[in-house]
Amino acid sequence: MDNTLYQMLLKSAEADKAKAQLSLELLGNKAAGIGDHSTEDFYKNAEEALQLLVDADDRIGALNRYFGSDNEILKG
16 A cells, blocks of 8 residues: 555544544543533433444554554555
8 A cells, every 4th residue: 555545544544533532531420511512412412423433443453453563564
């Protein structure tokens, strides 16, 4: 894999991870800032943030495992 593509995919996953972590932080510690959301909206938003976090972690892990700096694919 080309290093530029690897870096783009990695940065995208890292950005999603940071977004998910911030969302969970806001939902967990600053729920008053959520406004007129129902309890159902709150739970749905929490589940979506967790899914984004898990997905981002999986993507980062896969990139590092299959295309990390020790892997020959990046060097080609």
